[in-house]
Amino acid sequence: MRDVLTWGEAAPPDGTMGVPGARGRFGAYGGRYAPESLVEACREVGEAFREAWADPGFRGALARLLAVHAGRPTPLTPALRLSDELGVRLCLKREDLTHTGSHKINNVLGQALLAVRMGRRRLIAETGAGQHGVATATAAALLGLEATVFMGERDIERQALNVFRMRMLGAEVIPVTSGSRTLKDATSEAMRAWVGATGDSHYCIGSVVGPDPYPWMVREFQRVIGDEARAQCAAELRTGVPDHVVACVGGGSNAAGTFAGFADTAARLVGVEAEGGAGAARGRLGVLHGCRSLFLQDGDGQITQAHSIAPGLDYPGVGPEHAHLRDLGRARYVTVTDDEAVAAAVRLARTEGILPALESAHALAWVIRAAGDGELPAGSTVLMTLSGRGDKDVSTLKELL
């Protein structure tokens, strides 16, 4: 088992999922496409992160916060009844059991600790459904920082409970009225707010997207998922490493963190996207929110709106490293429909007593489909990251079922 203080230090032999290349590139993707003042701010964040990540004091402080506040390590649960039904051996990495109910807390605690180290007093964040906003507000409260969260007006209406949660935690929630009044516009607005406040504020991005160093930094903060799972699989599975490693992909942070723990093994990596948000599977090269990656676009190259029943998968693009892993053939990206995800959520609830987030249910839906059509041969071992719990989705499910 790798020591907590050496997470992520070794670049895998094939060169994937290590430190990105010059100017924050993952192959043809990534980079830093931002106004001059933000380029400088990103450079500072990158430098501070590089230093902090090499500092055992920082690593130790983060590991302790993750343990005593967020509830790590999370268990690896063998899904015994469902495995029997499917004819495969499925293990679930339980990010749903973390404080605040999803993997987002791993990244946010890392960035909040970095903000403190950089002498910042405020976190700026964007949020779609509110999950990342709640996690940011939580970390800010814990570390005595202020939090300003930008959220589209439409999302504020749809996610009233999370808005209330953020305000309870002391965060300021700012409605965004431009464009489609959803996540894409909230992100643009948050970046704009950071331009005027780089001296005292840290911009806390919620996935492996945005300008360098965010895709790399967020993956490193999430690789605790993959590193823990690697050690747990070694103990749980006769084969040591699972045949397949599966995770859902919105921007791609829980998948990147999971994949990072297995990039140097023979495990097949599978990212599962929503049919209506399939940036990696169906996107085209473009630039959005500071980075070059794959985005859903119309004939004129305009970025189009994503649609998914799972709010966390409702992003029109994918992080640059996933685009690169796709090109390399190191990871494969597949899609699942809303209906398949809902059916998978119900099935997990009834076979294992776990109600997953609809995002995570996408990953499971692919496992179910692949076990059925023989893509996962009988007896295969599968590690799947269960990125979050389903409590947030009960009203959506209640309308459907």
Ligand SMILES: *Cc1c(COP(=O)(O)O)cnc(C)c1O
């Ligand atoms: C936000 C979210 C996701 C999608 O984000 P990634 O960056 O792709 O991991 C997936 N699952 C849950 C539960 C989420 O809250």
